[in-house]
Amino acid sequence: MSFYPTKIAEIFKLPKNAGTLNGANAFGTGASFLCGAFVRLSLCIDKEKRITEAKFQTNGCGYMIAAANVLCGHLADRRLTKLHGLTQDEPHVRITDEIGEFPEGRKQCLELVIEALKNALSDFRSRTLEEFQGEKALICTCFGVSEETILSVIDLYKPNDVCDISEICNAGLGCGSCQMIIQEMLDAAESELEL
Numbered sequence: 001m002s003f004y005p006t007k008i009a010e011i012f013k014l015p016k017n018a019g020t021l022n023g024a025n026a027f028g029t030g031a032s033f034l035c036g037a038f039v040r041l042s043l044c045i046d047k048e049k050r051i052t053e054a055k056f057q058t059n060g061c062g063y064m065i066a067a068a069n070v071l072c073g074h075l076a077d078r079r080l081t082k083l084h085g086l087t088q089d090e091p092h093v094r095i096t097d098e099i100g101e102f103p104e105g106r107k108q109c110l111e112l113v114i115e116a117l118k119n120a121l122s123d124f125r126s127r128t129l130e131e132f133q134g135e136k137a138l139i140c141t142c143f144g145v146s147e148e149t150i151l152s153v154i155d156l157y158k159p160n161d162v163c164d165i166s167e168i169c170n171a172g173l174g175c176g177s178c179q180m181i182i183q184e185m186l187d188a189a190e191s192e193l194e195l
Ligand code: FES
Pocket: 080, 085, 125, 139, 140, 141, 142, 143, 171, 172, 173, 174, 175, 176, 177, 178, 179
């Protein structure tokens, strides 16, 4: 009898998305200081912003292996522009739909896998910005939205939050990595109004 529930045990025996990727161009890690486990995701993202392959490495338990394996399977062949800002807990739902709810003490394994994904997407955004050669500062690399566009959306539409801005110009609606900087722009505009 396995120590893990059946579905987790099956993946644990044969995690087909485990390993490293040649030519990966986005990397993200999630790590726990409590138990010392880490998970590292490698993604290959093509010029069309499509994740062509995703793999993981971990020293974690069967729950972490299963969560990372399922997530990598769901990421393959998805466009960043179709990730909907990674809100609505979509990755959580996809994983738990496939392998079931995680017991209380193992929820952290799931969180670390999602954290690794967010870090990998943020890594890809940073790399894209480094290579970007346009004249206007780019904020959302998924949808090619410039700083100038976001500032004019803030000025014209007086949005209440990042979601309002996303609705108007799509910025933030892909991988979600730019949402924090959009929030900072919004905060800066609000504090200017208060002066
Ligand atoms: S950079 Fe991906 S949603 Fe903006």
